[in-house]
Amino acid sequence: MEKIRIVIVDDHQLICDGLSRIIQEIPEFEVITTYQNPIEALQKIPVWKPDILLVDFEMPGLNGLELIQKLKLEIPDLRSILLTMHLDKATVKEALSQGVNAYILKNLDEFELRIALEKVRNDQNYYSAPVTEVLNDKYKVIQKNSNSQLESLSNREREVLRLIAEAFSTKEIAHQLSVEISTIETHRKSLLRKLDVRNVAGLVRIAIQEGLVT
């Protein structure tokens, strides 16, 4: 039987090794390589043609979701599992809309990972309980603790906030989103008003607190 070929991307070597060990114990899967640098991963993964990509969300330079998005352009049928430290509704939604096949938290156990792998192997999706709870607005407590402040923002505003926190200039953001600079300035003003802070420093703090960026 052909084994399912997996590539792991996590900026910490030790984590890569640990995840590899867990996966190697499952006969149907094999880890063919791992990357610690998301930029390097982006360049080299296409030649490996993996079946499933297991990616950490929090990485320097390029986050896991961005990496998946970019790789999907080259490998359209790539299946992906996103691993994350924190739970953020906006990110979860974004991940789902980008066709991420599974989304699991690092504070879950290996069985959760096995289930996710098994599901993704069978072309199904898997989102762990806390993830779906966040999406279903069931546990308001979790939501409140995780991203209450961002709740008042529109999707566009959240996106702009993320980019501001990534230290992009207004001009760059406008270019990235293909709109006028004045539009981004308007969004920024709305963000300052809605989040009740006085400058970008305040915006960045909230964005990081809410897990919008790392």
Place this chain on the structure above:
Amino acid sequence: MEKIRIVIVDDHQLICDGLSRIIQEIPEFEVITTYQNPIEALQKIPVWKPDILLVDFEMPGLNGLELIQKLKLEIPDLRSILLTMHLDKATVKEALSQGVNAYILKNLDEFELRIALEKVRNDQNYYSAPVTEVLNDKYKVIQKNSNSQLESLSNREREVLRLIAEAFSTKEIAHQLSVEISTIETHRKSLLRKLDVRNVAGLVRIAIQEGLVT
């Protein structure tokens, strides 16, 4: 032969599982239990009487170093290995003075972990290369890349960075420190240059990453 009994503490279950796997492959060692909650670990570890404690530094509630310190009060001859994401000179020094037996980075590989375990088993200490380099101030480059980006800053600059990240305006910072606005502007320019970022957003991110502010 008696196996060396290890307890792992890391707030992420998946990381605990991964580390366990790596260690279980080494015949001399066995992981007897793992904890995700440092508070729970503090209460229950004494009854396990482990030989070696493998602890993540970055944990909510109680960091790894604090946990080791507190446990040492109850188990004076406990040996410990500290795992960390980032490298901070002050923390390394504190760890050494507290008698932490090994200090390794998560972005290192499993062989590093094996070496550390072997050393600690033989009542020796182990500090991975980047750690000792930080202490010796030899490899400034590695310092810059791994952590202590703050290491290159003067005390004054760190203070100004903290205040910027707290979302204070330049005028307010100048007033608080009883210096001219131009002085703070000079400090800010130095910060941008030394930390290699382009705007306050970048400064705030680093300040938060380095734990200068929350």
Place this chain on the structure above:
DNA sequence: ATTTTTCTCCCTGTTTTCGGGGAGAAAGAA
């Protein structure tokens, strides 16, 4: 004792942010 770094302050000038508006088109909700 000499050199280097730090802290302080200043200059000039450009770019960006911030605060206050207004306004039209489109999409969704009531």
Place this chain on the structure above:
DNA sequence: TTCTTTCTCCCCGAAAACAGGGAGAAAAAT
């Protein structure tokens, strides 16, 4: 349908940030 929100873009002006430089006094390192 009407009302509301969102997204877009514009105006203005004041304030702040950014970029490049210089410079002296004090402190720290060598």
